[in-house]
Amino acid sequence: MFLQEVAESLYKKYGNELSNLALVFPNKRPSVFFRQHLGALITKPIWSPDLFTIHEFIQLSGNRLSADRLYLSFLLYEAYSEVMLQGGETNISTYERFYSLGEILLNDFTELESNAVAIADVYTNMADLAAIEQGFDYLTEEQKDFLTRFWNNFSVERLSLQKEKFLQLWQKLPAIFERFRVLLEDKNLTTTGILYRNLVNDTQDNAGFMDYYDKVVFIGFNALNRAELQLFTRWKESGRAIFYFDTDHHYIDDPLQEAGLFLRRNIALFGNELETGNAINRSDRPIHIISAEGNAAQVRVLPELLKDIPAVMEHPEKVAVFLADENQLMPVLHAMPSDLPYVNITMGYGLAQSPVFSLVQTIVRVQESLARHGGKRIYYQPLLQLLQHPYLYEVTDAIRLATEINEKSIVSIPAEKWASIEEKRLKMILRPLEKPIELIQMIRHVLEHQATESTESVVGTLEAQLLTATYYQLNRLEDLLLQFDHPLSLSFIGEILISVLRSLSVPLEGEPLRGLQVMGLLESRGLDFEHIILLNVNEGVLPKKAVAPTFIPDSIRRAYGLSVMENQDAIFAYVFYRLLQKAESVYCLYNNTIDDKSTGEQSRFLTQLEYETAIPIIRKSVQLQVNPQAKPAITIEKDEAILQNLRVYLGQPLTPSAINNFIDCRLKFYFQHVQKIREPESFQDEIDARMLGNILHRAIEYLYLCVAETKSGEQEILPADIDLMAGKTEWAIGQAFGQELAGDRNHEVEFTGTYKVIAEVIRLYVQEILKQDKAYTPFRIVYMEGRLKQFFPVMVGGEEWRVLLGGTIDRVDLKNGVYRIIDYKTGRDKKDIRSVDALFDRNSSDRNKAALQTIIYTYVMQQQVGINKPVNAGLYDVRNMRREGEKFDWRFREQSANGNGVDHHRMNEIITETVERLRPVIEEIFDRRVPFDQTDKIEKCEYCSFRVLCGR
Template sequence: MWERLPAIYHVFQQLLSDSHYTTMGRLYRQLATDADTLQQLSTHWAHVAFVGFNAFNKAEETFIKAWNDAGYASCWFDADTWYVQQAHQEAGDFLRRNFEVVGLRNELPLLSSIAQRTLPIQVTATEGQMAQAKQIDRWWQHIAQQQQDNKRIGILLADESLLIPVLQSLPASMQQVNITMGYPLQQSHVYSVLKLFFEVQQEMLQHQYKSVHHTIARRWLEHPLCDAGREDLAKLQEKILRENLIRVPVTALASLSKASALLFGRMMADMEAFQRLREMMELLIQLPVAKSDHMTKGLCTTVWKTLQQLEPLFAALRPQPDLYFMGSLLMKQLGSLSVPFEGEPLQGVQLMGLLESRGLDFDELIVLGANEGSLPRIKPPDSFLPDNVRRAFGLPVPEHQDAIFAYVFYRLLHRTQQLQLVYNALVTDNSTGEVSRFVQQLEFESKIPVHHSKVSYQVAPDAWPEITVAKDDAVMRLLSIYHMQESPKTISPSAINTYLNCRLQFFFKYLARIEAPEELEEAVEASAVGKVVHKLMELLYTECGSTFNNAISKVAVQWMQEHKERLVNEAFRLAWRRKEIKGTFEITGELHIVRAIVLQYVDLLLRVDEDYAPFTLKSLEVKLDESFTVPIKGSMKRVVLSGYVDRVDEKDGVVRMVDYKTGSDNPSFHSLEALFERDGNKQNKAAAQTLLYSWMFRQKFPAQRNFEPALIAVRHLQQYSNQVQLIHKAADEVVSHQNIHTVLEAFETQVRNVLAELFDPTVAFDQTPDVSHCQYCDFAGICGRG
């Protein structure tokens, strides 16, 4: 490769000439080698002064030396004897070369400010990157107390990523601020739109331009610069949640607005991206001020101009880059753009980057980001030339960069009266937590007093107060919906379990009716798996009952085994999406794994039924509503319990209430009293629910004496040898049709006690003492237990 470089260089130079382009390096070379340049420039200016410079490259040294010798140019170097006359001081490396090697004359006398300085330097360590910006307020209060006008005040950022936090932390009393740094495009909403454009196009390309993932779609729908109407946005977002759309059709997105059409419309060619992005910027500029402020419009204009300049360059590339490569190059180029702030450079506080301060003097100065790694900044050279080649030919190397930063830092000491350096003392992936070595050099090599301090913010959040809702008249009115004479609201078994779990949770969910925010279910959780299993069993038994006239034999069960894969997708659609959503349900990604789990669970359930067959299917999804009288404020009131039994079947004159469970539930419970414990670990919600169904069944069908509950806990079938009857451990018996009435008498007493407590005005709705119950509670954030 190195042998070919000369030929590549000459071809490149010829291409530049033919295209009427140039580079900065070529311009410098022309100034250094063209003998007519000096004579041509002298016709424009009588004299050229180079003020405030420090580091010159070889070309600059050549033509400045020639002009200096001819008397056409003069050099004014702002330097101090401290680092110029000490050879080990890197801050003076370039100046010593300018004086001793190049032979340039300095029109300014060397200062002795550093050796004579007695004013201290304040060095402040903060705990965190953003905490540095918060020091500006304290620093500004100190300056304001002095009440001295005409002071030259500056805020310098050694780490320019602090610009946005600093802007957000400027005190209100700092009325005049001139920001010489540009607002970075990369930290703006405009940049996120540009980035989203290429992500959308790549996503559509991978899915035949039919749909995009919901996370990408919602990034646009929730974007501050989205130009779609509020009603249209709300409708589409509601549809995504209602239909649980993992992938959103691009047609629905593209029809929202003009910008949406540009974002989600199919491109006929990759180069069309330039035209689309320019049109996108034009649309964003036209947005009302409430969405697109002056800075955003400025960024859009800058991006538009840059795209206009880059398009012919990309169009000339052969072969044409694909969309991914073009997008990465374009985003890298656009990411370096910024828009200047408007300000008065001669008034107020000057806010700028460290290197921008080279020709300025200040009286009061604070430097943020004075960490090792930011001061000096560690940045590899933008070149493919290795370090040894660069050194051999006198090209810039990292030491040169350090010398430039050292000069800029030491120059701050020339005339600044009060200097404060702030750095982040926390050790992170991006920071060593050390102050710049330049500060340590001052401490060990000079007599300047350096005062260190550390600012820490003690974060001690107040303890969350206990939340208790007393049953005052307003709360009792809310409870009255359960015991109205006409159309009372029913109490479900899950509501009773919620009350036992946490009284306050019951209040939030059933009385205050606080709804958890609806979220898209992409990763199917255990509860969602259970819904699909229940729905698939319902579909299978519905068809099987119709086919075999509700006579479920072993042959009928085998028929269901053979048809379960045919119906599983429909079960997903009905259980995981709303019933009103028509069409097939597409199984994609990890849903294939969930589908396999559902089929495995159903297979186990059907095997249990096959062992129990033959039996008669009586009904599916049976709703049970039964009244229960409880004392409320001295009188007996009627409340209604309600629930759904998965299946009712009959064999040999015994009716079963069958409940499927796919979670960690098991058919064994310690005692009837333990089912209603709040603080113990002997609860069994599934067993309590199944017994409550049995009680409601007995109340509704008093003539039916032979019945029993059946709990098919699919994950515990092997552990309990396919046992589906409830196991009463304290009584050492199973709950069957032979003892069900005795069990239900005691069970009814426990239910009555719970309901009486629920309507007792002296028992408040308070938090559960067992915080383990809060792990999956939708209201844990309200209680501070999330």
């Protein structure tokens, strides 16, 4: 093991004088393992050497505190404002507009300082080399967005003006950064980048910080920035430093191998206290490459792989699971076998993946909505997200309020709706803030209460760590924001809060010397394990393609030796290859599914192993055993209980809609009309065709009821009445929305978004109906949304049953002694009928259900008014009324060519034929021998509410 070899070498060389050394590592984790290896060698008590990370060691050179990132952003803005004002600029951007741009400038400043590059030279050369004059092609869309927010009139199309502005800023950046440094010194603060530059320039605060040690030992380094190269060279030449690099001939001897890009240079400059190994290119150790169909399949196979590793139970500390994609942490933890002795998480977990982050994000959105409405209302979306959050959805107050919002589709919820809430977290979140800065304190209090809900499981412990880390981050943010003099809006504080927490990676510290290790790849630097499993070894994931945002073009970066994409690839290549050096068993899994997040290709590092080494490769493919087998056909036999339920239709109307459902699918009829299964209530943020039709029906009903209240007796509808209704259209639509969405016609609906659009569509439909009605006047309304019913005799089991047939008809009117039954339709219903038989064809894809429905109602109406009375039926196709005019009646296809519709004379014949075909259908509903089964026409299931129950 590398660290063990280093410990043995140092102890052999320095013995008890080890305490006079400073040992420096690239990161924190190796020092813990190194101390263990060193302790195993020592036979008597000695003072331990000082162990540092590189950043901790560099900080010894200064006497100033390192500044917080957000505070750096504040100071950079002050520097920017001062320099721009001195330059005669009067239109200084606010801090809120500067923030995003400042974040990129801070990245560039830190990198330039850490590499000890002359800032003035960089930005002068950028202008001199006309990098700007070549356009903005090298900027990403995200960077252009930052510029858009910084300069309101930025656009790629108006390059000349933007180039001028950008050049002005570029020319002033050296002065801005210099003023920034002065402000930091005035505050007695510093940054790691400034510490590096001061060391290179030999202007550090603590000039003799290295005199405390005989030598400084640098262990396990790979990529070095320019400042580190200069410092290490100086200390090497002065005899103050020695170096231990973890290397292998496979990538050191091959000048084209990217894994050795930095180490070949490092060894040439500084030497290596260890011999270069030759452990990668082995023929006695196979590497298992497992192709998995999806990330879930990789996780699913993990327990099986662990069972194949005997050491996992006896010596779990020798086994490590590495996540190239750290988003896989939670699935991996859930997949771990329950009998594992111990699992230690040695990696950072992105807070943005956690319920803690989503809660904070939701609280911010709720408070923003409250602020926009003066604390008296909240828009439904953020409130529902809060009430249905995993931390709150089981709270009684949350269930009650969410149910009411969904059932009534309340778009804007007034304060009185949540005034009675007693649950502490909800009560705090829904209280309007007096000052924007109070947002952070309120969220902190909410997290305090939430912390009491955490469990003691592995996942629960993780949640507790995330809550704690978020809590401390909020404290820090509040302290920083309180120091800032500029006014900050609630939305900006929320944006800062979400931005900072989104980028927060919580270090999940456990017992690194105990148990199976789960870690990210970069945490593996300097560590060795006998058995390793790597997940998501995909191209694009390993190596990663993401780079930090920057305004320094690639050409300038190369000219000054700054980091470029190849450097990042080389870093990940070394991390990957060095894991193979000491491992006895290696499993590499990758996702072979091609989608918007995955190329489906294995990492090129795996391909290189196949072609460049003698390592035996064992390939295997795994997939989730998800066999999309259709559920067995569902057949419901009619027992006594079901037959008893069906008897309800001897006193309760069997509607034409129910008959249509039975013809389409007997099982659908069973679910909906026998078992009375209803769809769960959900918020109607988008009104579907069914709801649109219901609102239209209700609006027309209210208009005619309004006219009826002004008339006495059975007076006819006249053109003046239609004009009266036209003037009340807006009122009727509002009442209809309230009734259909909330069950209360007086409920006030807020017409915004899609509601506003739908209301306008309905208004146009109502106008067209009224226009046609006005042309049809005078007539008398007999029923408006009225209930029609009539007993219908059928034979069931050898005895006569009188089934009540009927339901609610949209409208019945009377003119010149002819009754008209009207059905309002807003969909794609057609007025033509192939034949009466076709109305009952359950295998037909274009069966005219609306026609059958109105013909049945016509039969019922005729039975009520007398069979000698003329009755007709038709359709108000509101989408085509303007084109078709008064042609409301049904047409048989053979008659459609001449444009003649079905009049009341022809309707009598149609009714007779329909009743003959209807009777056996109704008898089948009650026939014990005919079960409720599924339709054979699968296409009918596409929009069926019960398709999940059926498995279709």
